[in-house]
């Protein structure tokens with residue numbers, strides 16, 4: 001498992017998000033055990049105004065498995081300061097025959113062994129049909145070149 | 146119109162809410178589904194009495210767990 005002090009911030013975030021989801025889908029391991037690999041026991045996570053504790057995270061594993069939700073993440077930027085990380089990323093999720101694009105702004109703190117113990121995130125569903133998204137993509141691409 | 150409240154475990158985000166809504170809406174007679182994420186509740190409006198087994202099956206199909214019905 002990657003840790004904050006030895007890994008590039010962007011790579012840390014990509015690895016963390018990707019491997020959590022992959023582990024859920026790949027293994028039949030107990031949901032509690034998987035969650036404990038990625039989150040400290042006293043995790044305090046606020047997601048879109050909803051407080052999520054360990055039990056909520058565990059309960060969320062079953063639907064991910066059942067729906068075979070796969071996801072790909074693109075981290076746009078990530079900044080580390082001690083045990084803190086701030087990141088902006090986009091999740092591309094495939095679930096129940098639908099493709100969802102979710103933009104996330106995240107602040108979090110991680111234990112030395114790479115588990116999240118505090119997190120705050122705001123998410124936004126990106127309407128992929130909207131022009132705003134299409135032109136946003138185009139603008140990003142031209143910036144990059 | 147009949148309204149029933151059900152406890153559903155595991156819904157944590159807007160996507161969870163829409164998966165559960167989608168499945169329950171398929172039950173015949175259902176006219177509206179509202180999810181209360183904060184309280185792990187689903188409020189179902191229907192034009193007839195629904196069999197608890199049907200609601201349970203719909204919730205299960207979406208990947209979640211029905212914890213009970215409130216009276």
Ligand SMILES: [Cu+2]
Pocket residue numbers: 060156157158159160161162
């Ligand atoms: Cu969810």
